Amino acid sequence: DPAAPVDVAEAEEFVRQYHAENPRAGYADERLAAVRAEIDATGTYAHTPEELTYGAKLAWRNASRCIGRLYWRNLLVLDRRSDRTPQEIYFGLVQHLEVAGGAGSRSGRHARGGNIRPVVSVFAPAVPGRPYARVWNEQLIRYAGYREPDGSIVGDPGQEQFTASMELYGWKGEGTPFDVLPLAIETPEHGVALYELPEEAVLEVPISHPEYPWFAELGLRWHAIPAIANQRLTIGGIHYPLAPFNGWYMGTEIGARNFADPDRYNLLPTVAQLLHLDTSTETSLWRDRALVELNRAVLHSFERAGVRISDHHTEAARFLEHVRREENAGRKVPADWTWIVPPMSGAATPVFHRYYHEADQRPNFYLDPEAQQLARTGQPGGW
Amino acid sequence: DPAAPVDVAEAEEFVRQYHAENPRAGYADERLAAVRAEIDATGTYAHTPEELTYGAKLAWRNASRCIGRLYWRNLLVLDRRSDRTPQEIYFGLVQHLEVAGGAGSRSGRHARGGNIRPVVSVFAPAVPGRPYARVWNEQLIRYAGYREPDGSIVGDPGQEQFTASMELYGWKGEGTPFDVLPLAIETPEHGVALYELPEEAVLEVPISHPEYPWFAELGLRWHAIPAIANQRLTIGGIHYPLAPFNGWYMGTEIGARNFADPDRYNLLPTVAQLLHLDTSTETSLWRDRALVELNRAVLHSFERAGVRISDHHTEAARFLEHVRREENAGRKVPADWTWIVPPMSGAATPVFHRYYHEADQRPNFYLDPEAQQLARTGQPGGW
């Protein structure tokens, strides 16, 4: 609960862990005393930049649903704690996308971006008992979903309610299946305000298939950066309600969920038809075949565009390497089997064939019910 | 624990449930008194044939890992409680396979069997404190796995240790990749004895592919009936250590696990090569493509042979229908997501997109550690 006073025990535990894992930071005792004194005096305490950076890395390391944790030490942490106004926050979010997209890196290949790097931007912590700034969007980049008069949906059906609400707030999209939604930035002083992302900040990949030319004619595209925007980062009892983070995509997130789920773009029937598969019987496994081709297209297109992505076999192998390394360091890896196992070809990946340590360890990221409902409906409060 | 005295509370709970769900069986009170008296006098009690039948159906209904529960009322329960000698037990197991295989049904199509039906054979209950009869095999039909001098394995690597042990007990297989293992039947009076299944009792399907003629040349085959032999059936505090049960196959059990798992027949690399897929990179999704073709071949071959099988999409839809029906009857369905979601194309099946009620309800089937180790090693004792 971001409104609750700081939990001293959690603060102490974090400071101890930080010092235990970072011997060069000196002994914990002095810092512990300072933190206790600061909490006594103000009801909270401020993380040093080093604590913030390491705490965010630990939150990633503890994210039990994340298969991508091998590179947890390489997280880039952008300290945005002094941003206050909606404009400052907006600027910070745009910069997050630019840094995460790897634009401007020297190599010619990534001149227009694509060398995606894992980034978290940490905005101001919640002060116990006071309102705080947040972003309503589920991810920094998502496509609008418009309900048409005939009941069908253009765009992402998962964003239908959010899109309708943005329209009530005055936003108007072009009406294509891939209109980037505006950011809904809420601050205590200014309420909610909508901001359009500049085109340069939204790296996108047109989807084609390595073998079937007709695939490109479907006109599919997807954004390069999956940046979750509405989870609360908790470090040592301090809550950061606005701390968007991203990695690179694992292909199945797009090809086996965003494009395939019946309540999202629902493309399996379309692709199966274009592949001339027999959809009159399930035993032709037309769903499975369309699914594989859709996912091949996603991986192929990102690779061709020079945008970093990885497949589920590679990420699964990396994750088991992560588990080995962590165990060598004397730590168990908290993991949720139902999220770690990829949404297609589950048993064909090595992560399927074992059990995991299930634990809720902090620091971590949490999705609060209120944040979830804001992202779903684009409306505060109630139903 | 099959050696423990009967739990009276569990007996009472079962009798009450039996009568509650079967109003025509009369009031529970009289039967409850009789059961209590019998336990007082003998330390245990005997199920009526009707209780046994309904109890076994409840055990299936409560099997939280089983996706196939829609037809739980149609379970055929064979009462084998008076069988004692290894010969009697062997005869009962052979008959189980014959009944389950649907041989001798009138229809021409299934003259040689194939109209698989769900069956459980319930042998004698464990008498508290006394040794009991059991079968060591994990399933009534499994293929041997032979370690060759060069370290490779012919047959099912999952059965390597069990096979080696059967050889120590004097069994000798032909050495093909699909030799049916003997049944290891243990009784208190006779110790363990091996029995070969008669050919007629082992319905098998040669595997071919609807499009690729070379597939048949791989010489693959699989047995028609998946009959788990080493789980203990528990009904109302009574333990039946020998109660083999079977349904029909869901194709993925063969195509996505038995044939595909790296520590089983490990066929994905072979199939991918024959499909001329690019196995030099994971991003070609060669594993996923080989997996789909392998599973198409399994479904196609069973259908062609007239042997009942179902695909994971159909079973997933049936399972959700089961959940609806149970909820209409005022009951929650205990289910384990990690087992219910099929091992391929998980998110393309509707069972993926929800949570389940996790509960261990009795009656049920349990795999005891000792049974597990007997099936793995083919040896009693050990660690």
Ligand code: HEM
């Ligand atoms: C570096 C590349 C990364 C990859 C390939 C990766 C992959 C994934 C995947 C596949 C999921 C499941 C998503 C879903 O099914 O909806 C996931 C979830 C998650 N990841 Fe990662 N990830 C990466 C980086 C990160 C980073 C940098 C963070 C945080 C600093 C992070 C934190 C999380 C969290 C908190 C979840 C759970 C999200 C939820 O509850 O919806 N990941 N990740």
Ligand code: HEM
């Ligand atoms: C009628 C057709 C049936 C189908 C299609 C079916 C399907 C399945 C599947 C796919 C599994 C998971 C197997 C695995 O991943 O290893 C399973 C597990 C299970 N099923 Fe069924 N089943 C059927 C009938 C039955 C019957 C008749 C019973 C008992 C009377 C039963 C009891 C169980 C149990 C106890 C498990 C868990 C096995 C374990 O722990 O290894 N099923 N079933």
